[in-house]
Amino acid sequence: MNNDQIADLLEAVAAAYQIKGNNQFKVVAYQKAGLAMRRLAIEARDFWEEGKLEEIPGVGISIAAHLTELFAKGKVPHFNKVLKILPPSVFKFIKIPGVGVKIAYKLANDLNIKESLGALTKLKKAAKKGKIAVLEGFGQQSEKEILEGIKKLTRDQKRMTLPFAWELAQKVIKYLNEKDENKKIIKIEPLGSLRRMSATVGDVDIAVATDDPQKVIKRFICFPEAKKVVVAGKNTARVIHRSGEQIDLKTMKPEAFGALLQHFTGSKDHNIHLREIAQKKDLSVSEYGIKFKKKGRLQLKEYPDEQSFYHDLGLSWVPPELREDSGEIEAALKNKLPVLISQKDIKGDLHLHSSFPTQSSHDDGLSSAEDLVTKAQSLGYQYLGLTEHNPVYSQHNKKQVIQILKRKKDISDKINYSRSNKLFFFVLNGLEIDIKRSGELAVPEEAFAFLDFAIASIHSSFKLNKKQMTKRVLLGLSHPKVKILGHPTGRKIGQRDGYDLDWDQIFSFCKKNNKYLEVNSWFDRLDLPDLLIRDAVKNGVKMVINTDAHAARHMDNLKYGLSQARRGWVTTDDIINTLSYNKLIDLFGLKKGGER
DNA sequence: GCCGTTTTCGGCCCGACTGTTTTCAGTCG
Secondary structure, eight states, X not given: OOHHHHHHHHHHHHHHHHHHTOOHHHHHHXXXXXXXXXXXXXXXXXXXXXXXXXXXXXXXXXXXXXHHHHHHHSOOHHHHHHHTTSOTHHHHHTTSTTOOHHHHHHHHHHTTOOOSTTHHHHHHHXXXXXXXXXXXXXXXXXXXXXXXXXXXXXXXXXXXEHHHHHHHHHHHHHHHHHTOTTOOOSEEEEOHHHHTTOSEESSEEEEEEOSOHHHHHHHHTTOTTEEEEEEEOSXXXXXXXXXXXXXXXXXXXXXXXXXXXXXXXXOHHHHHHHHHHHHHTTOEEETTEEEEEETTEEEEEOOSSHHHHHHHTTOOOOOGGGTTTSSHHHHHHTTOOOOOOXXXXXXXXXXXXXXXXXXXXXXXXXXXXXXXXXXXXXTTOSEEEEOOBOOOGGGOOHHHHXXXXXXXXXXXXXXXXXXXXXXXXXXXXOOEEEBOTTSOBSSOGGGGGGOSOEEEEOOSOTTOOHHHHHHHHHHHHTSTTEEEESSTTOOBTTTBOOOOOOHHHHHXXXXXXXXXXXXXXXXXXXXXXXXXXXXXXXXXXXEEEEOOBSSGGGGGGHHHHHHHHHHTTOOGGGBGGGSOHHHHHHHTTOOOOTTO
């Protein structure tokens, strides 16, 4: 059983306890334990094998005992007994927005829809026949909302990738700022998972600090790419973008903007933890500010910015990317938050595809090597790595591959030696090489002489089991010229999960042999994922943040990989492309002496 | 059921919204 399945189980038990009317805190405890499972980057089974289940936050003596039974025997009779009271359809119903466990349970029983299969269709039918409105506790309105909820559910199941949401938000912000002749917008910021730079985003939420909310809202609902205005209220508005995505705007007077920004940035768990801390100090926190007890009465204090808000709770300001309640609050209380990496620390991009034709089975890039260099210089970099795909191995013999790579090397040599050294810019000649199913690299040994370094990546046979896949990756990484494991999990957001790897083995191999895990910035990869980045940091494994650009303009995407690194608590020291050119080639064993 | 630099017992986040209600329960973020 993997972590997500265990989370499903624990949450189902929580739901059953809720229906049974058990202690609500017991219910919450199971929900928390479920969430903790979803957050683990390492399998809970591994914790069990090491006897460390109780080290998972939210897992205590009792749940640990149940999980132990689960791993040892494959089932937990106690859970099965508890779950018997819940018809399987309930778990379909609670996915409908506006329907929680209680309502789902009532619908399942009163309408006699117990099976999971076809449950939503049956519910829809019942609603259309007016069978819900007549149930006790329901009415016309709730029936209508359930119908709309089902519709929304089918539409909403796909979350946006971070880059899509980010660019949409920037468009709205730019539009609002451009038309703001009277400077009504004092501050404007994205909110929620978007501001926290989570890899996927549900809705685009934007906050504006202003003294004239009506003017801003009037402007907002005229956004040319909006196809529908849902609501335009006094302080908030909602439109539907032509892509179908929802965009919310929230306004607040500048004096109180800090608490609003903080509250709606979340995460929910971060906020809950903050309020627990506040409570112990006899304070009460909300989106309006902090209430202090004064002479027995509560008095609200407002905050123009987040810094002063966090300060009054005894914390240093927490970067949004860290606000997941995964240790950042404890660190902020001790003023020991890490200094996160930022764009200015990046000295080069080591995963770029130029238009040089390597006769690969994958895509060539669209921009010439020279154009990539120009772009890199405009970004303030000192170097870049040209890493086109290897020539397709089934259609080239050794000699042909070497010829292609020789011509490829000429291009970087020409750039490196034809320019004035005063420019202080260098091209590393690399290659992105497929790791074949067997673990072999897809280029002949002799070809490596023409390369400065290589990235090894998996582009096929994703379904090997964990043991085979780990062996394959480690074999691929073991060549001395291979320095980087490209997009290490192989996930494609919204399309496929990553393949199964034994991360403990990968981490210790990388650390021992100076191999570097890539944080790939491509929009639907964002790979390594944030949780694994955090684990890599904890294990002392160094990484490289690359764009995998197939055109010069894609080199601007580095911010997305960077954001995932920040979510993984990454500092400059953890990332090798923050090194100067000389230090980098030293690390790669390429010290050439002389002017380079 | 979990958790602890005031606690191993006694607590456990806050406010808004909504619909079906006669004073509130359920859901959401």
